[in-house]
Every structure is written in C-alpha cells, then in structure tokens.
Amino acid sequence: MKNEKVTPIALSTQALERMPYYLHYIKQLQKKGITQIASPAIAADLGLNEVQVRKDLAAVSSSKGKPKAGFYIQDLIYNMEELLGYHNVKDAVLVGAGSLGKALLSYKGFEISGMHIVAAFDNQDGLIDTEINGKKVLPVSKLSSVCRRLNIHIGIITVPANQAQTVCDQMVAGGILAIWNFSPIRLTTPEGIMVRNENMAASLAILSQHLKDKLKEHML
C-alpha cells in the first residue's frame, strides 16, 4: 500500500464535503472484498457527475488511477482519511452539556473521524463535576484557561442562542481557532477564526420547501 502524503491541493469546500461520502462508500466496498474502483462506478452509485468525481479523486489520490480498473481502494481510503485529518486526533471542548451537548458527547463516531472531546463545560451547578460518556463537565469559568493549558483549538457550542456569543468570546480568549456552532445565531469572531454553523432549522426549511414544491407539482 502506498501510504504517501497527498500533495496539498486547494480543494473547494464542496469537494471537501463530498469526501466523507466517498470514504463511507468505498469502505463499504472494501468490506465486500472489492479492491479497486473507478470514477464512473462511484459516480453512478452515488448519483454524482462523473467529471466531478474524477476531479475529486485526482485531487485526493497519491497515485494515478488506472484506466478502467481505477484506484486501489486501500490507498484511496488512506489518502482520504489523511486529507480529512482522521490520522491526527484533534482535541476539542464542548460548551453546553444540555440535550444536544449530551448527545454529541455520547457520540462515538467523532473519535473515528479524528476528533476527541476532552471535556465539557457548563454554567449549571447541577451539571458541574458530573461525567457524560467519561467526559467531565467543568465550570465554564475555566474554559479559556483549560483550552490554553491543554492547547486545544476546536470548540463546539451547544448553548442557547443568547449565550452563544459570550461562549464564543471565551473560546477565542482561550486560543480556540475553529468553532463548530450548533446555536442558531451568527457569531462574530476576529479574523483567522473559522466558524462552521450547523443549523438544523435551515436544513429543515430546505426540505419543507422541496416538499411543498413537489406536492404542488402533483396537484397540477
């Protein structure tokens, strides 16, 4: 297997977002004993454009795919995992150990994807010093100092909307560089801090709109 590093090519956000889908798909093929795969087959199975798939795989793969036979699945998995950062486990903190926070803290998939939630923070006395899935809940007053001391750069926000900016500011003060924001507000951050918003209401609105359009089509 060629466990070579991929030359870092600037992938678009859309291409990066497609990678976990490719990865999941080719891992399923590997489980079935398949060793090679070509772009047209991936495109057909995932319902994607063939040219786009070819470009995505060329950008991520350390070796050129062979005509027809395509890429070695084992190499492709390694290259994709490398690109997605699965081989460097990244420490993260989560603030807001409520319903959503508890669910995220209990989710085992993050470890597989290379993210390790080191600790949770909250401001509710009843939650402080409890453990969720082996992760200690600490007082939010310690957030900045813990992040600095442990050199943690990823922060997950699962507090109510009206608290999210305060928590974001505390994270930035602690040296957090990447924020995964589950609250439904837009955060203001200094330059150089990346915020990724996860807004379920927005996704639901898109699904509802699609449903409305489809139902209208059927009534015509």
Ligand SMILES: NC(=O)c1ccc[n+]([C@@H]2O[C@H](COP(=O)([O-])OP(=O)(O)OC[C@H]3O[C@@H](n4cnc5c(N)ncnc54)[C@H](O)[C@@H]3O)[C@@H](O)[C@H]2O)c1
């Ligand atoms: N529950 C969901 O399914 C869901 C889904 C999508 C988005 N969200 C969003 O995620 C956020 C959390 O939702 P939830 O349902 O888990 O709420 P929740 O009320 O169950 O939990 C929020 C937690 O944040 C803590 N908290 C509040 N202010 C804080 C502060 N300043 N510092 C530290 N901790 C603080 C609370 O004590 C509580 O434990 C909200 O912004 C919500 O809109 C929730």
